[in-house]
Amino acid sequence: MEAMNPTTPSGCLCEDVDPILDRYGRDQGLLVSILQDIQEKYRYLPKEALERVSAALDVPMAQVYAVATFFKAFSLKPRGRHVVQVCMGTACHVRGAPLIRDKLERDLGVKNGETAADLSVTLESVNCVGACALGPVVVLDDEVQGHVTLTKVDALVKKVRS
Ligand code: FES
Structure with missing residues:
Protein backbone atom coordinates (compact mmCIF):
# COMPACT_ATOMS: atom_id res chain seq x y z
CA MET A 1 0.00 0.00 0.00
CA PHE A 71 -22.28 8.89 4.49
CA LYS A 72 -21.22 6.29 7.03
CA ALA A 73 -18.49 5.06 4.71
CA PHE A 74 -16.60 8.30 5.25
CA SER A 75 -14.46 8.94 8.29
CA LEU A 76 -13.09 12.25 9.48
CA LYS A 77 -10.68 10.50 11.82
CA PRO A 78 -7.64 8.43 10.80
CA ARG A 79 -8.45 4.75 10.43
CA GLY A 80 -6.25 1.73 10.90
CA ARG A 81 -4.70 -0.43 8.20
CA HIS A 82 -7.19 -3.06 9.32
CA VAL A 83 -10.79 -2.29 10.18
CA VAL A 84 -12.66 -4.68 12.45
CA GLN A 85 -16.41 -4.11 12.61
CA VAL A 86 -18.61 -5.95 15.08
CA CYS A 87 -22.26 -6.16 14.10
CA MET A 88 -24.43 -5.07 17.00
CA GLY A 89 -27.74 -5.56 15.18
CA THR A 90 -30.44 -7.42 17.08
CA ALA A 91 -29.76 -10.88 15.65
CA CYS A 92 -26.05 -10.63 16.36
CA HIS A 93 -26.60 -8.96 19.72
CA VAL A 94 -28.71 -11.81 21.07
CA ARG A 95 -26.13 -14.30 19.84
CA GLY A 96 -23.32 -12.79 21.86
CA ALA A 97 -21.97 -9.84 19.89
CA PRO A 98 -21.25 -7.81 23.07
CA LEU A 99 -18.95 -10.58 24.36
CA ILE A 100 -17.21 -10.73 20.99
CA ARG A 101 -16.70 -6.97 21.03
CA ASP A 102 -15.39 -7.01 24.62
CA LYS A 103 -12.84 -9.68 23.72
CA LEU A 104 -11.76 -7.80 20.61
CA GLU A 105 -11.26 -4.66 22.70
CA ARG A 106 -9.09 -6.57 25.16
CA ASP A 107 -7.10 -8.58 22.62
CA LEU A 108 -6.56 -5.76 20.14
CA GLY A 109 -5.91 -3.25 22.91
CA VAL A 110 -8.22 -0.70 21.36
CA LYS A 111 -11.59 0.58 22.51
CA ASN A 112 -14.70 0.33 20.39
CA GLY A 113 -14.89 3.30 18.03
CA GLU A 114 -11.17 3.98 18.25
CA THR A 115 -8.01 3.45 16.25
CA ALA A 116 -4.75 2.13 17.68
CA ALA A 117 -2.07 4.79 18.12
CA ASP A 118 0.15 2.99 15.59
CA LEU A 119 -2.77 3.04 13.09
CA SER A 120 -2.63 -0.74 12.85
CA VAL A 121 -6.33 -1.32 13.51
CA THR A 122 -9.68 0.38 13.99
CA LEU A 123 -12.43 -1.32 15.98
CA GLU A 124 -16.01 -0.23 15.53
CA SER A 125 -19.58 -1.35 16.01
CA VAL A 126 -21.97 -1.37 13.09
CA ASN A 127 -25.66 -2.05 12.67
CA CYS A 128 -27.03 -5.03 10.78
CA VAL A 129 -24.80 -5.87 7.82
CA GLY A 130 -27.47 -8.06 6.23
CA ALA A 131 -26.03 -11.44 7.18
CA CYS A 132 -28.20 -12.13 10.22
CA ALA A 133 -28.32 -15.89 9.62
CA LEU A 134 -24.55 -15.93 10.14
CA GLY A 135 -24.66 -14.04 13.45
CA PRO A 136 -22.74 -13.11 15.36
CA VAL A 137 -20.94 -11.40 12.53
CA VAL A 138 -17.61 -9.57 12.42
CA VAL A 139 -16.46 -7.80 9.27
CA LEU A 140 -12.69 -7.78 8.89
CA ASP A 141 -11.49 -5.49 6.10
CA ASP A 142 -14.81 -5.83 4.26
CA GLU A 143 -14.82 -9.62 4.57
CA VAL A 144 -17.80 -11.01 6.49
CA GLN A 145 -16.89 -13.55 9.16
CA GLY A 146 -19.90 -15.52 10.34
CA HIS A 147 -20.75 -17.57 13.43
CA VAL A 148 -17.95 -15.85 15.30
CA THR A 149 -17.04 -17.45 18.61
CA LEU A 150 -14.57 -16.32 21.25
CA THR A 151 -12.16 -18.90 19.82
CA LYS A 152 -12.61 -17.51 16.33
CA VAL A 153 -11.74 -14.08 17.70
CA ASP A 154 -8.25 -15.41 18.50
CA ALA A 155 -7.78 -16.29 14.82
CA LEU A 156 -9.11 -12.88 13.74
CA VAL A 157 -6.73 -11.07 16.07
CA LYS A 158 -3.85 -13.19 14.77
CA LYS A 159 -4.79 -12.22 11.21
CA VAL A 160 -4.82 -8.53 12.13
CA ARG A 161 -1.45 -8.83 13.87
CA SER A 162 0.22 -10.78 11.05
S1 FES B 1 -27.95 -8.27 12.96
FE1 FES B 1 -25.89 -8.75 12.49
S2 FES B 1 -25.99 -9.18 10.39
FE2 FES B 1 -28.01 -8.65 10.86
Whole structure:
Protein backbone atom coordinates (compact mmCIF):
# COMPACT_ATOMS: atom_id res chain seq x y z
CA MET A 1 0.00 0.00 0.00
CA GLU A 2 1.10 3.52 -0.74
CA ALA A 3 2.71 5.33 2.18
CA MET A 4 0.53 7.93 3.82
CA ASN A 5 1.48 11.53 3.40
CA PRO A 6 -0.79 13.22 5.90
CA THR A 7 0.38 16.76 5.20
CA THR A 8 2.70 18.67 3.00
CA PRO A 9 4.66 21.49 4.69
CA SER A 10 1.90 23.88 3.68
CA GLY A 11 -0.76 21.45 4.93
CA CYS A 12 -2.47 21.65 1.55
CA LEU A 13 -2.32 18.05 0.29
CA CYS A 14 -2.66 19.59 -3.18
CA GLU A 15 -0.19 17.17 -4.76
CA ASP A 16 -2.31 14.23 -3.67
CA VAL A 17 -5.75 15.71 -4.02
CA ASP A 18 -5.42 17.64 -7.27
CA PRO A 19 -5.00 14.54 -9.46
CA ILE A 20 -8.20 13.16 -7.92
CA LEU A 21 -10.02 16.43 -8.58
CA ASP A 22 -8.74 16.41 -12.16
CA ARG A 23 -9.89 12.81 -12.68
CA TYR A 24 -13.44 14.02 -12.09
CA GLY A 25 -13.06 17.23 -14.09
CA ARG A 26 -13.42 19.25 -10.87
CA ASP A 27 -17.15 18.70 -11.21
CA GLN A 28 -19.12 19.74 -8.10
CA GLY A 29 -21.72 17.11 -8.97
CA LEU A 30 -19.10 14.40 -8.46
CA LEU A 31 -18.22 15.47 -4.92
CA VAL A 32 -19.11 12.08 -3.43
CA SER A 33 -16.89 10.22 -5.91
CA ILE A 34 -14.04 12.64 -5.20
CA LEU A 35 -14.41 12.10 -1.46
CA GLN A 36 -14.53 8.33 -2.00
CA ASP A 37 -11.19 8.43 -3.80
CA ILE A 38 -9.65 10.61 -1.11
CA GLN A 39 -10.95 8.25 1.56
CA GLU A 40 -9.46 5.33 -0.35
CA LYS A 41 -6.09 7.06 -0.50
CA TYR A 42 -5.83 8.06 3.16
CA ARG A 43 -8.37 5.64 4.68
CA TYR A 44 -10.07 8.78 6.05
CA LEU A 45 -10.81 12.35 4.96
CA PRO A 46 -8.08 14.68 6.24
CA LYS A 47 -9.27 18.19 7.01
CA GLU A 48 -6.64 19.66 4.67
CA ALA A 49 -7.94 17.52 1.81
CA LEU A 50 -11.50 18.71 2.41
CA GLU A 51 -10.29 22.30 2.42
CA ARG A 52 -8.57 21.70 -0.92
CA VAL A 53 -11.74 20.16 -2.36
CA SER A 54 -13.81 23.07 -1.09
CA ALA A 55 -11.49 25.64 -2.67
CA ALA A 56 -10.99 23.78 -5.94
CA LEU A 57 -14.69 23.06 -6.53
CA ASP A 58 -15.84 26.38 -5.10
CA VAL A 59 -18.14 24.54 -2.73
CA PRO A 60 -18.53 25.90 0.85
CA MET A 61 -16.70 23.85 3.53
CA ALA A 62 -20.02 23.41 5.33
CA GLN A 63 -21.40 21.62 2.28
CA VAL A 64 -18.30 19.42 1.93
CA TYR A 65 -18.57 18.52 5.62
CA ALA A 66 -22.28 17.83 5.28
CA VAL A 67 -21.57 15.24 2.58
CA ALA A 68 -18.56 13.85 4.46
CA THR A 69 -20.60 13.30 7.60
CA PHE A 70 -23.79 12.09 5.88
CA PHE A 71 -22.28 8.89 4.49
CA LYS A 72 -21.22 6.29 7.03
CA ALA A 73 -18.49 5.06 4.71
CA PHE A 74 -16.60 8.30 5.25
CA SER A 75 -14.46 8.94 8.29
CA LEU A 76 -13.09 12.25 9.48
CA LYS A 77 -10.68 10.50 11.82
CA PRO A 78 -7.64 8.43 10.80
CA ARG A 79 -8.45 4.75 10.43
CA GLY A 80 -6.25 1.73 10.90
CA ARG A 81 -4.70 -0.43 8.20
CA HIS A 82 -7.19 -3.06 9.32
CA VAL A 83 -10.79 -2.29 10.18
CA VAL A 84 -12.66 -4.68 12.45
CA GLN A 85 -16.41 -4.11 12.61
CA VAL A 86 -18.61 -5.95 15.08
CA CYS A 87 -22.26 -6.16 14.10
CA MET A 88 -24.43 -5.07 17.00
CA GLY A 89 -27.74 -5.56 15.18
CA THR A 90 -30.44 -7.42 17.08
CA ALA A 91 -29.76 -10.88 15.65
CA CYS A 92 -26.05 -10.63 16.36
CA HIS A 93 -26.60 -8.96 19.72
CA VAL A 94 -28.71 -11.81 21.07
CA ARG A 95 -26.13 -14.30 19.84
CA GLY A 96 -23.32 -12.79 21.86
CA ALA A 97 -21.97 -9.84 19.89
CA PRO A 98 -21.25 -7.81 23.07
CA LEU A 99 -18.95 -10.58 24.36
CA ILE A 100 -17.21 -10.73 20.99
CA ARG A 101 -16.70 -6.97 21.03
CA ASP A 102 -15.39 -7.01 24.62
CA LYS A 103 -12.84 -9.68 23.72
CA LEU A 104 -11.76 -7.80 20.61
CA GLU A 105 -11.26 -4.66 22.70
CA ARG A 106 -9.09 -6.57 25.16
CA ASP A 107 -7.10 -8.58 22.62
CA LEU A 108 -6.56 -5.76 20.14
CA GLY A 109 -5.91 -3.25 22.91
CA VAL A 110 -8.22 -0.70 21.36
CA LYS A 111 -11.59 0.58 22.51
CA ASN A 112 -14.70 0.33 20.39
CA GLY A 113 -14.89 3.30 18.03
CA GLU A 114 -11.17 3.98 18.25
CA THR A 115 -8.01 3.45 16.25
CA ALA A 116 -4.75 2.13 17.68
CA ALA A 117 -2.07 4.79 18.12
CA ASP A 118 0.15 2.99 15.59
CA LEU A 119 -2.77 3.04 13.09
CA SER A 120 -2.63 -0.74 12.85
CA VAL A 121 -6.33 -1.32 13.51
CA THR A 122 -9.68 0.38 13.99
CA LEU A 123 -12.43 -1.32 15.98
CA GLU A 124 -16.01 -0.23 15.53
CA SER A 125 -19.58 -1.35 16.01
CA VAL A 126 -21.97 -1.37 13.09
CA ASN A 127 -25.66 -2.05 12.67
CA CYS A 128 -27.03 -5.03 10.78
CA VAL A 129 -24.80 -5.87 7.82
CA GLY A 130 -27.47 -8.06 6.23
CA ALA A 131 -26.03 -11.44 7.18
CA CYS A 132 -28.20 -12.13 10.22
CA ALA A 133 -28.32 -15.89 9.62
CA LEU A 134 -24.55 -15.93 10.14
CA GLY A 135 -24.66 -14.04 13.45
CA PRO A 136 -22.74 -13.11 15.36
CA VAL A 137 -20.94 -11.40 12.53
CA VAL A 138 -17.61 -9.57 12.42
CA VAL A 139 -16.46 -7.80 9.27
CA LEU A 140 -12.69 -7.78 8.89
CA ASP A 141 -11.49 -5.49 6.10
CA ASP A 142 -14.81 -5.83 4.26
CA GLU A 143 -14.82 -9.62 4.57
CA VAL A 144 -17.80 -11.01 6.49
CA GLN A 145 -16.89 -13.55 9.16
CA GLY A 146 -19.90 -15.52 10.34
CA HIS A 147 -20.75 -17.57 13.43
CA VAL A 148 -17.95 -15.85 15.30
CA THR A 149 -17.04 -17.45 18.61
CA LEU A 150 -14.57 -16.32 21.25
CA THR A 151 -12.16 -18.90 19.82
CA LYS A 152 -12.61 -17.51 16.33
CA VAL A 153 -11.74 -14.08 17.70
CA ASP A 154 -8.25 -15.41 18.50
CA ALA A 155 -7.78 -16.29 14.82
CA LEU A 156 -9.11 -12.88 13.74
CA VAL A 157 -6.73 -11.07 16.07
CA LYS A 158 -3.85 -13.19 14.77
CA LYS A 159 -4.79 -12.22 11.21
CA VAL A 160 -4.82 -8.53 12.13
CA ARG A 161 -1.45 -8.83 13.87
CA SER A 162 0.22 -10.78 11.05
S1 FES B 1 -27.95 -8.27 12.96
FE1 FES B 1 -25.89 -8.75 12.49
S2 FES B 1 -25.99 -9.18 10.39
FE2 FES B 1 -28.01 -8.65 10.86
